[in-house]
Amino acid sequence: MLSLCKVTDSLLISNSRSACTEKLLMQEGVTFCINVSRQQPFPSCQRLQTLRVPVFDDPAEDLYRYFERCSGAIESTIQSGGKCLVYCKNGRSRSAAICTAYLMKHHRLSLKDAFETVKTARPVAEPNAGFWSQLQKYEEHLHIQNQVAPSKKETVQ
Template sequence: KCPQKLQKRGGKTPHKNMKRFTRALFISNARSACSDELLQREAVTLCINVSKQQPFPADAAVSKLQIPVYDDPNEDLYAHFDRAADAIQKEANRGGRSVVYCKNGRSRSATVCIAYLMKHRRLTLTEALQVVKTARHEIDPNPGFLSQLQRYEQDCPLMSLLLKNI
């Protein structure tokens, strides 16, 4: 559960830190993602917490998925790309909206959003990075996560070919 102090701390308004870049996908920091009022106003139905330490929002009506990684270049975020991307797409297909967040909304959450765009929107890494960066200028995936995204970019066309042949 998200503590009240996390929802209200700092001078910034929470909604300014939750940025939408597709019809059904937002990126955020933990403080904004824990604002039940903001989640309800934006009709968010799935919260993806890309951290080991950040809380989930209190709203019981919101589905939750945790990807337990630290913002460390040696963490294996690649192993979670498909699960997170598929959860976002499934939520969008049923008319829901997702928010992906980590502590600051800069590295881990951005990496997951980029992987989603690469897999389900068939964007290149460069294109996906630009889409997310346009919505939230401060994103900055760490070098290890960028390397994993490069590997994912190479794997995504292979996945597409496999799916077409099934």
């Protein structure tokens, strides 16, 4: 069955086949697509902005290095009133990891809560073991980043 699964009102996840179905993209108002694969096609729709994350669904692949860039691209799409679709071949591992990283960064969710949100939207979601450990590393990075953030108030002595 072809479908785009809603992670949030403005973030969707799917497999490649659904992502390349123009009718679905138009129905959902998708404006930006992140294709998390080396080989899957982009939708033929000309009005879409696109980003390719060239990784295989292999635990040895470094998806971590794309978490910040993808999260930023998703957030700026949403802030400008658009909708983002993240997809990979099966809409299961790579795209689920990117959506989870976004929720951790911009919704300040724990890895557990972020992944539950993605899994609720797309029950087949299951990042491979390598991507899962990269998400754990990212959660630690975000936790440290949020703790060490400089205070806006200066102490006057």
